[in-house]
Amino acid sequence: MTLREILARLRRTYCRTIGVEYMHGEDPAIKRWLQERMEAAENTPTLSREQKLRILARLTEAETLETFLHRKYIGKKRFSLEGAESLIPLLDWLVEEFGRQGGEEIVMGMAHRGRLNVLVNALGKGFNELFAEFEDTEVETMMGRGDVKYHMGYSSDRKLADGRTMHLSLAFNPSHLEIVDPVVEGRVRAKQDRTLNWEGEPAPRDPERRKVLPVIIHGDAAFAGQGIVAEVLNLANLEGYATGGTVHVIVNNQVGFTTNPEDARSTPYATDIARVLRAPVFHVNGEDPEAVVWAVQLAVDYRQQFQQDVLIDLYSYRKYGHNEGDEPAFTQPRMYEVIRQKKPPRAVYAQRLAEEGVATGGEADELMRTRMARLETELERTRKEGAKRTVSAMAGLWSKYRGGPDSATPEVPTAVPEPRLRELLVKLSQVPQGFTPNDKVAKLLESRRKLAEGDGSEPFDWGVGEHLAFATLLDDGAPIRFSGQDARRGTFSHRHAVLADARDGKRYTPLAHLREGQGRFDIFDSPLSEAGVMGFDYGWSLDMPEALCCWEAQFGDFANGGQVVIDQFISSAEDKWNRLSGIVLLLPHGFEGQGPEHSSARLERFLQLCAEDNIQVCYPTTPAQIFHLFRRQVLRPWRKPLVVMTPKSLLRHRLAVSSLRDLARGSFQRIIVDPPAKQATRVLLCSGKVYYDLITARETKKRDDVAIVRFEQLYPLSDASLSEVVKPFKGAELIWVQEEPFNMGAWYHVRARWPEVVGKGRLIPVARAESASPATGSEKSHKYEQQLLVDQAFGNAAPRK
Incomplete structure (x- = not known):
């Protein structure tokens, strides 16, 4: 070929309606693979008449x-x-191509733009269901719950061109x-984990991951602007979070609400x-749908071949403003002058x-007329017959589980016979032949072995209680996923999993080697991210209801880095979308003189989110309780x-100890009453670590007339259980004691849920003074404050506010 011919071919390949970025990659084999695929076809698909008509039909469906x-x-x-x-x-091409290459399931996530x-038109939601949402006829049943139609998710089984079936899901968001990005990735990982052959550590690029595909549809402004995007991209190749590559589609309207690209990012491209x-990255002109389907075919090929992320930057425009009632010409007059002159992409094609x-x-016009007539018929039917109900969320994997009120589901026995506990302790103390543990860890393993040989009364600490809980569940066949910063060792070096x-x-x-056929145990040190990892683990819990799924904060103070996940998913998904989750948040909490950034998991914020038995908030004080x-x-x-508010110094x-006998009997106690030696004149109600300060002070002060009551579960907490607590202590002073300042902790929660006691002046609070930050930075001041509130609890100093 002459130089002129080479240049002409390269221009046809890279300088028409597709532009490609791939030379920044480091693997020459990958770059060669891409180059050969693109240049051989000049980035132009060879389509049959039927395929072109299929594209036209999809565009017609979208426009009509x-x-x-x-x-x-x-x-x-x-x-x-x-x-x-x-x-x-x-999306139509993506689904078909992924199915052709052996894919079985796709989980999608996207924002509101184009979601309906x-x-x-991609997931097959019925017209009847959509129109019923617009008609909005179920006013009374939706009061205080539900969500707007462009946040709703959906799932369906789609018949592919070759006759096979593909399961499609669009995550609620x-x-x-x-x-929603990390939620999608977590859901996909759970689906992959369910089918992977598990031997030791999971492989980020296990071939089996090719069967389930995450597809995330972004907006151009959000992809560049939202920090969660960077957090999720960073998960892509990590052992505990890899999903075998994600197809990212940026619907590039070239504007974010009213903000121009030059004000929205510091880079040339949104990607x-x-x-x-x-x-x-495949940058493609959305007005050339054939180039679009070629780009997505390449993207799916790349993902399946290399199990890495790939991006499609779909250049397009937004016909109206941010919503249909908005006037975009206020801020983008020239852009919208051009847009108003444009024919729809369907008409152009x-x-x-x-x-x-x-x-x-x-023929093209007839497609339009036929589709519009069908829409008219479906709307009339909806107005006459109402909405058809879809499949319940409590089907399939979720058929054994339920939500709703706490009182409707009885407690279950959780005790485990001592012989079984001893057997598991022995296994937890063993390492393979030739394995040399750290000297201190070797002593820890030896202490576990000795515990197994004791009579069941020997005390053990939090780490043993945790390990035995995990071991018994795994031995029952339940899977466990545990993730968080420094989770394997534990921030405070107590776990050593x-x-x-x-x-x-x-x-x-050791927990992964208890016996053949045990439950799968995965524990991961997460990247230094809260929102991304918490969202991922929440997503994982949605598709693994039988598992124990734990996310642990390094310190509880840092959990608010994931506050959006807590507010928008964890606490409200059941109410908005009828979606349940069993995720566990482990948040180290307690005032120990470490300053305002290492003292509080913001217990009060979680309690403020509590309503309709939506979440459980617990503050256990013993290894047996956890x-x-x-x-x-x-x-x-x-x-x-x-x-769960988890301990630091109490570890x-x-x-703060328990024995095997405590695990072999009983169950979790929501409230624990520590009665006095004689008739109580004062009852100290508390939750968490402060209990140990109070019992120590009771012994020191020889106050055998003081009862101490621990609230191990702060929500759900029934009125009946509250009344039962104070019933035996008629005439005694009732004091609520907490380490946190008055405006934090559980005080406002208890006060609101116990009005008949608070209103009569029978419940007096003792706490640190109101404060804008959780704790003092001075260790000496901390000790002084702690002693003061303990003295106040026993009536030796005046309460201060």
């Missing part, structure tokens, strides 16, 4: 739905896809842009943040097919998120 809704529901928000209708043939169109993964002799203008050989660093996980609590979370069919506190 938007046109119909615009006419029938004037002024109603729907966040139309108009201007980016090529997304529908893109995707629900109907809030308006907080991109926060530039993804260069950290060396991922290829129909004209192209007419010129090619593939389909006449009359994964051991490192002192000579060569090789890892060994043992029974973990087991209850799995064995009880009631699936609600569990928020090795001489009084």
Whole structure:
């Protein structure tokens, strides 16, 4: 070839309606693979007449739905896809191509723009269901619950062209842009984990991951602007979070609400943040749907071949403003002058097919008329018959589990016979032949072995209680996923779930080697991220209801880095979307003189979120309690998120101990009454670590007239149980004691839920003074404050506010 011919070929390949970034990659084999695929075809697909007509049909479906809704529901928000209708043939092609390459399931996530169109035309949501949401006839049943239609998820089984079936899901999501991304990845990982052959550590690129695909549809402004995107991209190749590659589609409207690209990012392309993964990017003109389907075919090929992320930057426009009632010409007058002159992508493509002799203008118009007539018929039927109910969320994997009120699901026995506990302790103390543990870890393993040989009364600490809870569940066959910063060792060096050989660093996980056929045990040190990892683990819990899924904060103070996940998913998903989760948040909490950033998991914020038995909030004080609590979370069919205030100094506190006998009897106790030696004149009600300060002070002060009551579960907490607590202490003073300041901790929660006692002045609070930050930075001041509130609790000093 001459130089002129080479240049012409390269221009045809890279300088028409597709532009590609891939030379920033480091692997020459990958770059060669991409180059050969693209240049051989000049980035142009060879399509049959049937395939071209299929593209036209998909564009017609996309356009007619938007046109119909615009006419029938004037002024109603729907966040139309108009201007980016090529997304529908893109998804159609993606599903078919993924199925052709052996894929079985796709989980999608996207924001509101074009979501209704995707629900109907990509996932197969019925017109009847969509129109019923617009008609909004179920006013009374939806009061205080539910969500807007462009947040709703859906799942369906789609028949592929070759006759096979593909399961499709679109995750429910809030308006907080991109926060659904980690949820999608977590759901996909759970589906993959369910089918993978598990031997030791999971492989990030196990071939089996090719069967389930995450697809995330982004907006250009959000992809560049939302920090959660970077957090999720960073998970892509990590052992505990890899999903075998994600197909990212950026629907690039070239504007974010009213913000121009030059004000929205510091980079030329919205996709530039993804260069950290060396991922290829296909920039494609959405007005050339054939280029769009070629780009998605390449993207799926790449993902399946290399199990890495890939991006499609779908350049398009937004026909209206941010919503259909917004006027975009206020801020983008020239852009919208051009947009108003444009023909819809369907019309442009129909004209192209007419010129090619593939389909006449009359045939294209007939497609439009037929589709509009069907929409009209379906709307009339909906108005006459109402909505058809879809499959319950409590089907399939979730058929054994339930939500609803706490009182409707009885407690379950969680005790484990001592012989079984001893047997498991022996296994937890063993390492493979030739494995050399760290000297201190070796002593810990030896202490476990000795505990197994004792008479059952020997005390043990929190780490043993945790391990035995996990071991008994795994022995029952339940899977466990545990993730968080420094989770394997534990922030405070109490867990040591994964051991490192002192000579060569090789890892060994005793909990993963209890017996053949045990439950799967995965524990991961997460990246230094809260929102991304918490969202991922929440997503994992949605598709693994039988498992114990734990996310642990390094300190509870840092959990608010994932506050959006807590607010928009964990605490409210059941109410909004009828979606349950059994995720466990473990949040180290307690005032120990470490300052305002290492003292508080913001217990008060979780309690403020409590309503309708939506979550559980617990503050256990003994190893036996955490043992029974973990087991209850799995064995009880009631699936609600569990928020646990976990200890720091109590991990090795001489009084915070239990014995095997405590695990072999009883169950989790929501409230523990520590009665006095004689008739009580004062009752101290508390929760958590402060209990140990109070019992120590009671002994020191010789106050055998003081009863101490621990609230191990702060929510759900029934009025009946509260009344039963004080019943035996008629006439005694009731004092609520907490380490936290008055405006924090559990005081306001207790006060609101116990009005008949508080209102009569019978319950007096003792706490630190109101404060804008949780704790003092001075260790001496901390000790002074702690002693003061203990003295106040026993009536030796005046309470202060």
